[in-house]
Amino acid sequence: MAVDRPTTLGCVSYLNAKPLIDGLACDGLRVELGVPSSLLAGLVDGRFDAALCPVIDLFRSPVPLRLLPVGGIGCRGDTLTVRLFSRVPLEDLRGVAVDRDSHTSVGLLRVLLHRRLGRVPALEPEEMRDADLAEAVPGGHEAALLIGDKVVTHEPPAELYPHQLDLGGAWARAFGLPFLFAGWLTPRAALPSRLERRMEAVRARNLARVPELVRRHAAGLGWPAGLAEAYLGRILCYETGPEQLAAVRRFGAELGRLGLIENAERDLLGLPAAAVTP
Structure with a gap:
């Protein structure tokens, strides 16, 4: 049976x-x-x-x-746990190590940096779960996007990363939406x-x-x-x-x-499949 x-x-x-x-x-x-x-x-x-x-x-x-x-x-503003940590002013960014654990946050970072800078620095997926940013950013980059509990439990030191951006707050300021x-x-x-x-x-x-x-x-x-x-x-x-x-x-x-997806206009409660631009 x-x-x-x-x-x-x-x-x-x-x-x-x-x-x-x-x-x-x-x-x-x-x-x-x-x-x-x-x-x-x-x-x-x-x-x-x-x-x-x-x-x-x-x-x-x-x-x-x-x-x-x-x-x-x-969120309706800052999240605490989706944050960009940078050693240099964001306007000077050339490359960012991004957390492999997230997809939405990486897409959101692309949107926000393009809106702020008019360009998107190189975003390189890295393993962040055990990364110690007090030593160095994985991949030798000058900035890192972190998500999840580790942002609070292993927060990178502000003296090494004085330029920070909470992506939830940045989105709310840019678009007036949660x-x-x-x-x-x-x-x-x-x-x-x-x-x-x-x-x-x-x-x-x-x-x-x-x-x-x-x-x-x-x-x-x-x-x-x-x-x-x-x-x-x-x-x-x-x-x-x-x-x-x-x-x-x-x-x-x-x-x-930004050319990251196609056919973005759709019914969210019953979406058809979407083609993704590599």
Whole structure:
């Protein structure tokens, strides 16, 4: 007799995802963790029914994806955890080491640097998980884009990197919109309505108990409790409402202007596949 496999969701292990996934797994529902850049492959090969993917994957996926309106990871200003650290003024940048773990943040950096400088310095993917920027930037570059918990737990020293840019704040100042870094994406035409209701209910429940999430998760991830509570409760935004959809559309349009994607104008809640310019 055939045994139905459980519904499987892919997600990141960062602190910022805890409001969306803490308590989500249950009988018949499994959550698997990975770095942001690995999750799209799980959707494409069918391992995941949905995944908390970088939003740029909506535009670069080889299969059609749609955004589930059940929450995501975003901001209305500075993020703390998506930041450019530079030894030289940004106007003098020639090359930036970018975190292999992220796709959306690298695309966002391209958009922001082009808007500010009129050009995009060379962006070179590097392994940043164990990088010690107090010694040197991987690849010998003068700047590095870092994402995730390590930006707080192993923050590069300001005396070595006096020129910094928080990408969430820079986007808000440039476009007057919030930003959505990650959202629940799926290739499925439909998911069980009870699954989407559960995902929304878990998000609402967790946002009402941020201090408890902090007590359970912050120390193990290297976060000071007070900073973690501010980060989850006030700095980040977990909505996927009209403003966030407008931000994703604007992000797609800006990527399209730079020739990074094609056919950026689309229905985000039911997207066709997008061709990506190498």
